[in-house]
Amino acid sequence: xxxxxxxxxxxxxxxxxxxxxxxxxxxxxxxxxxxxxxxxxxxxxxxxxxxxxxxxxxxxxxxxxxxxxxxxxxxxxxxxxxxxxxxxxxxxxxxxxxxxxxxxxxxxxxxxxxxxxxxxxxxxxxxxxxxxxxxxxxxxxxxxxxxxxxxxxxxxxxxxxxxxxxxxxxxxxxxxxxxxxxxxxxxxxxxxxxxxxxxxxxxxxxxxxxxxxxxxxxxxxxxxxxxxxxxxxxxxxxxxxxxxxxxxxxxxxxxxxxxxxxxxxxxxxxxxxxxxxxxxxxxxxxxxxxxxxxxxxxxxxxxxxxxxxxxxxxxxxxxxxxxxxxxxxxxxxxxxxxxxxxxxxxxxxxxxxxxxxxxxxxxxxxxxxxxxxxxxxxxxxxxxxxxxxxxxxxxxxxxxxxxxxxxxxxxxxxxxxxxxxxxxxxxxxxxxxxxxxxxxxxxxxxxxxxxxxxxxxxxxxxxxxxxxxxxxxxxxxxxxxxxxxxxxxxxxxxxxxxxxxxxxxxxxxxxxxxxxxxxxxxxxxxxxxxxx
Ligand SMILES: Cc1cc2nc3c(=O)[nH]c(=O)nc-3n(C[C@H](O)[C@H](O)[C@H](O)COP(=O)(O)OP(=O)(O)OC[C@H]3O[C@@H](n4cnc5c(N)ncnc54)[C@H](O)[C@@H]3O)c2cc1C
Numbered sequence: 001x002x003x004x005x006x007x008x009x010x011x012x013x014x015x016x017x018x019x020x021x022x023x024x025x026x027x028x029x030x031x032x033x034x035x036x037x038x039x040x041x042x043x044x045x046x047x048x049x050x051x052x053x054x055x056x057x058x059x060x061x062x063x064x065x066x067x068x069x070x071x072x073x074x075x076x077x078x079x080x081x082x083x084x085x086x087x088x089x090x091x092x093x094x095x096x097x098x099x100x101x102x103x104x105x106x107x108x109x110x111x112x113x114x115x116x117x118x119x120x121x122x123x124x125x126x127x128x129x130x131x132x133x134x135x136x137x138x139x140x141x142x143x144x145x146x147x148x149x150x151x152x153x154x155x156x157x158x159x160x161x162x163x164x165x166x167x168x169x170x171x172x173x174x175x176x177x178x179x180x181x182x183x184x185x186x187x188x189x190x191x192x193x194x195x196x197x198x199x200x201x202x203x204x205x206x207x208x209x210x211x212x213x214x215x216x217x218x219x220x221x222x223x224x225x226x227x228x229x230x231x232x233x234x235x236x237x238x239x240x241x242x243x244x245x246x247x248x249x250x251x252x253x254x255x256x257x258x259x260x261x262x263x264x265x266x267x268x269x270x271x272x273x274x275x276x277x278x279x280x281x282x283x284x285x286x287x288x289x290x291x292x293x294x295x296x297x298x299x300x301x302x303x304x305x306x307x308x309x310x311x312x313x314x315x316x317x318x319x320x321x322x323x324x325x326x327x328x329x330x331x332x333x334x335x336x337x338x339x340x341x342x343x344x345x346x347x348x349x350x351x352x353x354x355x356x357x358x359x360x361x362x363x364x365x366x367x368x369x370x371x372x373x374x375x376x377x378x379x380x381x382x383x384x385x386x387x388x389x390x391x392x393x394x395x396x397x398x399x400x401x402x403x404x405x406x407x408x409x410x411x412x413x414x415x416x417x418x419x420x421x422x423x424x425x426x427x428x429x430x431x432x433x434x435x436x437x438x439x440x441x442x443x444x445x446x447x448x449x450x451x452x453x454x455x456x457x458x459x460x461x462x463x464x465x466x467x468x469x470x471x472x473x474x475x476x477x478x479x480x481x482x483x484x485x486x487x488x489x490x491x492x493x494x495x496x497x498x499x500x501x502x503x504x505x506x507x508x509x510x511x512x513x514x515x516x517x518x519x520x521x522x523x524x525x526x527x528x529x530x531x532x
Contacts, residue, residue, distance in 0.1 A: 031274050031282070031284050033282070034274060034281075034282035034283055034284035035064065035281070035282070035283050035284070036283075036284050036285070037062055037063055037064045037283060037284075037285050037286075038060060038062040038063060038285065038286050038287065038485060039055060039060070039062070039063040039064075039285055039286065039287045039288070039289065039481055039485070040063070040064050040066060040273060040275050040283045040285035040287070040288040040289070041063055041064065041065045041066070041288075041289050041291070042066050042263055042266075042275065042288060042289060042290045042291060042292060043065075043066070043067060043068075043074060043290070043291035043292055043456075044065050044066075044067035044069075044071075044072045044073070044074065044246075044257065044259070045072075045073065045074020045075060045076070045242075045291060045456070045470060046074060046076065046242060046457075046467055046470035046471050046474060047074075047291040047455045047456045047457070047470040047471070047473050047474035047477070048065055048067070048074070048289070048291040048455075048474060049065070049072060049242055049245060049246050049474070050245075050470070050471050050474030050475050050478065051289050051291070051455060051474040051475070051477050051478035051481075052065055052246075052249065052250075052478070053245060053246070053248070053249055053478070054474070054475050054478025054479055054482065055478050055481065055482055056249035057249075058478075058479075058482040058486070058490045060481075060482050060485055060486070061249075063256060064256050064257075064258060064283055064285070065256060065257045065258065066258045066261050066263055066275065066277070066283065067257070067258065067259050067260075067261065068260075068261070068262050068263075068424075068425040069259065069260070069425060070259045070260050071239070071243075071259065072239065072242055072243050072246050072257075073237070073238075073239030073242055073243070074095075074291075074425075074426075074470075075095040075096060075293070075426055075429070075430070076093075076095055076096045076237075076238050076239040076242060076467065077093075077094050077095045077237070077239065078091050078092060078093045078094060078237035078238065078239070079091070079092060079094055079416070079418075081328050081330070081371070081414060081416055082328075082330035082369065082370075082371055082413070082414040083330070083413075083414070084369070085368065090330075090360075090366060090369055090371065091234070091235045091236075091237060092326075092328055092360070092371070092373070093232060093233075093237070093238050093326075094326065094418040095238075095418075095420075095429070096232075096238055096467055097231060097232055097238065097326075098126060098229040098230060098231055098232065099112050099113050099116050099123055099229070099230045099232065099467075100112075100221055100222070100229050100466055100467075100468075101113075101221040101222050101224065101225030101226055101227070101228070101229075101466075101468075102225055102226045102228045102230060103225050103226060104225065104226045107224070107225070107226075108224060108225065109225065110221070110225040110468050111468055111471050111472075112241075112466075112467045112468050112471060113225070113230075115241045115242075115244075115245065116230075116232070116241055118241065118244070119240055119241035119244040119245075121232060121234050121236075121238060121240055121241050122232065122233055122234035122235075123230040123231060123232040123233065123234070124230060124231055124233065124364045124365065125228060125229075125230055125231075125364075126229045126230060126231040126341065127341055128229070128341075128342065130339075130340050130341040130342060130362075131340065131341070131342040131343070131344060132337060132340050132342075132343050132344070133189070133192075133343075133344045133346070134343060134344065134345045134346070134402075134403040135188065135189060135345070135346045135347075135348065135402075136347065136348045136402045137402070137405070138402070138403060138404070138405045138406070139403070140189070140346075142189035142190075142192075142193065142346070145184075145187075145189055145190045145193040146193055148182070148190075149177075149182055149190075149193055149194065149197055151181075152177060152180040152181045152182040153180075153197075155180045155181075156176050156177050156179075156180035156182070156211075156215070157215055157219075159176060159179070159180065159211075160176060160211055160212050160214075160215040160216065161215075161216075163211070163212050164212050164216055169436070170210050170211055170212045170213070170435060170436045170437070171211050171435065171436070172206060172207055172208065172209065172210075172211060172435045173198060173202075173206035173207075173209040173210070173211045173214050173215075174205070174206040174207045175211065176206075176211030176212075176215075177194075177206060177211075182194070188346045188347065188348055188349075188351070189346045191346065191351040192344055192345065192346035192347075192351070192355055193344070194206065195351060195352050195355050195356075196344055196355070196356065198214075199352060199377050199378060200355075200356060200375070200377070201218065201465075202214060202322060202377075202432050202465070203322025203323060203324040203377040203378060203381075203429055203430065203432060203465075204320055204322045204377070204378055204432040205351075205352075205378060208320065208432075208434060208435065209432055209433065209434070209435065210433040210434060210435050210436070210437060211435070213433035213437070213461075214432075214433060216462070217433065217462065217463065217464055217465065220462040220463055221463060221466055221468065231364075231365065233360070233365045233366055261277050261278075261279065261281070262277060262278040262279070263275055263276070263277055263278075263292075263302055264276055264277060264278050264302060264303070265302065265303045265304075265305065266288065266290065266302060266303070266304050266305070266452065267304075267305040267306075268288065268304070268305075268306075268449065268450050268451055268452040269450055269451070270450045270451065271451070272284065272285060272286050272287075272451055273285050273286075273287065273288035273451050273452050275288060285451075286451065286485065287451045287452075287453060287481050287484065287485070288451065288452050288453065289453040289454070289455055289477050289478075289481065290302075290452065290453065290454050290455075291454075291455050291456045291470075291474065292425075292456070293321070293425075293426050293427065293428065293430075293431075293456060293457075293458065294316065294319055294321045294428070294431045294445075294456070294458040295321040295421075295426055295427025295428035296424075296425065296426065296427055297316045298316060298317065298321060298427065299427045301424055301425075301427065304452075308449060309449060309502075310502075311444050311500055311501065311502040311503075311504065312444060312445075312447070312449055312500075314441070314444065314504070315441055315442070315444035315445035315446075315447075316445060318434060318437055318441055318445075319431050319432070319433065319434060319437070319442070319445055319458060320431060320432040320433075320434050321427065321428035321429075321430070321431055321432075321458075322377060322378065322428060322429055322430055322431065322432045322465075323377060323378065323381035323382060323385070323420050323421045323428045323429050324375065324377045324381065324420065324429040324430070325375065325376050325377070325380075325381040325384065325385060325417055325418065325419075325420060325429075326373050326374075326375050326417065326418070327373055327374050327375070327376070327384075327392065327396065327415075327416075327417040328371060328372075328373045328414070328415070328416045328417065329371065329372050329373065329374075329393075329396070329412035329414070329415050330369065330370055330371045330412055330413050330414040330415075331370045331371075331372065331410050331412050331413065332370065332410055332413055333370055333410065334359070334361040334368075334370050335404060335407050335409060335410070336357070336359060336361075336372065336404070338359070338361055338362065338363075339362070339363075340359065340362070341358065341359055341362050341364075342356060342357070342358055342359075343356070343357040343358075343359070343403065344356055345357065345399060345402075345403055347399070352376065352377065352378065352379070352380050353376075353380065353399070354374050354376060354380075354395065354396055354399045355374075355375075355376070356374065356375050357372055357373070357374045357400075357403075358372070358373050358374075358375070359371075359372055360372070360373065374396060374399075381420070381421060381429075382421055384417070385417075385419040385420070385421050385422055386422075389415060389416075389417070392417070393411075393412070393415050397409065397411065430457055430458075430464070430465040430466075431457060431458035431464050431465055432464070432465065433464060436506075438504070438506045439461060440501040440504055440506070441501075441504060441506075442461050443461075443498070443499065443500060443501060444500045444501055444502075444504065445458065445459060446459040446461070446473075446498060447497075447498035447499065447500035448497055448498050453477050453480075453481060453498075454477075455470075455473040455474050455476070455477040456469075456470055456473060456474075457469040457470040457473070459473045460472055460473045476494055479491045479494040479495075480494055480495060480496065480497070480498070483495040483496065484496070484497075
């Protein structure tokens with residue numbers, strides 16, 4: 001049985017550690033000179049801005065937002081690319097690109113959809129059926145594999161639901177789909193279709209993804225809101241809505257927004273939090289909310305004093321940070337079918353090798369732009385993000401020549417891709433739920449440690465990886481911190497500190513290591529082993 005504790009139980013030991021000589025020196029010499037605030041919000045992405053807005057809505061306006069970059073938006077970020085016929089550059093989204101799950105008549109609406117509409121962010125339905133399929137010989141119809149995977153999906157989904165409801169053991173998505181009858185084996189066309197179904201969303205292969213939470217996460221968004229995905233193509237960028245929301249509670253040049261400020265160290269205890277920045281400045285706060293990505297936490301880009309407790313570190317290290325890389329190319333002509341949106345390629349040797357090309361030249365997006373982008377994820381992202389642009393471009397050109405053997409594929413006039421896995425403010429794209437990992441472990445990733453709080457897409461159990469996950473988690477942390485500051489619950493059910501689980505079980509008890517379970521040796525006996 002899992003023991004649920006509230007964070008306050010560990011404050012005694014944290015208090016002790018924070019009184020070590022080093023801390024005392026730092027406390028006396030530096031903390032007094034730090035800028036003071038009630039809440040330090042670390043990060044100006046969706047979670048950070050939504051948390052600040054929630055505090056402001058409840059009349060807590062004494063906060064500071066600290067952001068590494070020079071703008072609001074976080075992983076919702078864009079860049080200028082290529083040239084428009086009128087001489088201006090196009091704008092492409094390097095990070096989040098779709099509003100995923102919109103809303104249905106009489107049902108709930110995805111808040112990202114509500115906000116995109118409020119700020120008139122330009123977006124269009126993405127038609128995933130507008131697809132042509134290819135292999136190394138050119139266009140080949142392997143749509144039969146779509147019918148096959150569609151056929152097993154609903155039975156796999158039922159099984160995942162039963163596992164969740166009856167608290168049975170999770171398995172990999174690979175095992176779950178295989179049991180349902182989907183076995184792509186070495187058929188590379190089937191592998192490409194599987195990539196399109198799974199990796200394209202999870203940025204991880206089915207082998208390393210949780211069957212239960214992968215399916216449950218998809219359903220929370222697409223069954224609750226709708227199965228539509230709208231592609232954003234707005235010259236002001238997708239983050240325009242977030243900047244708009246920020247303008248409802250931040251004045252122009254508001255001194256509470258500290259851009260271009262890199263947090264390097266966070267000290268915390270049960271009385272407050274001190275945030276130290278690379279430029280030598282520091283902030284002393286009653287509470288801090290860290291919205292840095294799971295990748296930033298895993299890469300120790302920021303240090304914590306005292307070290308985060310083991311239950312927290314285990315949560316951080318256990319979840320996966322996926323990488324999703326879009327590689328943009330502009331050509332002097334649209335040599336592909338201008339009426340189609342997606343082009344799926346099955347490489348003969350390597351699964352996930354430049355698998356999906358997407359046309360921005362399509363009339364619904366940026367007609368006449370001659371822009372095509374190809375997406376890779378996971379190991380392929382890590383591989384190409386470490387190599388130079390020329391090598392990556394040459395590899396893609398080789399693939400395009402195989403896909404379009406009857407065309408002289410021109411060299412792109414513009415070429416660009418972000419390197420998410422190396423970006424020090426993100427270290428990856430978004431989180432994914434690993435195999436066999438419990439909801440309790442996720443709650444440990446989410447829970448506050450004393451007065452240090454955490455929020456972001458990765459702390460969302462139901463919407464991890466999505467913008468709406470960051471939104472809900474920012475709002476929830478804002479409500480809970482507002483309740484603690486004001487000593488009264490500002491929102492029913494979202495008050496007080498988060499619970500966490502320590503110790504965390506979900507393992508096999510010692511008594512079960514017996515002959516009935518096929519374990520006939522004592523794992524700890526040392527017969528014949530000289531330990532001297
Ligand atoms: C390539 C890609 C494609 C995606 N596609 C979609 C999509 O189509 N639809 C969808 O719903 N979601 C998508 N996502 C996920 C979505 O972008 C995220 O869920 C969301 O933006 C996360 O918001 P956040 O506030 O949790 O974190 P972030 O946006 O990462 O915000 C955290 C902030 O902290 C700052 N920070 C980090 N380190 C420091 C430091 N040391 N000091 C100061 N500040 C720091 C960062 O600069 C950042 O602004 C995609 C993400 C990527 C990368």
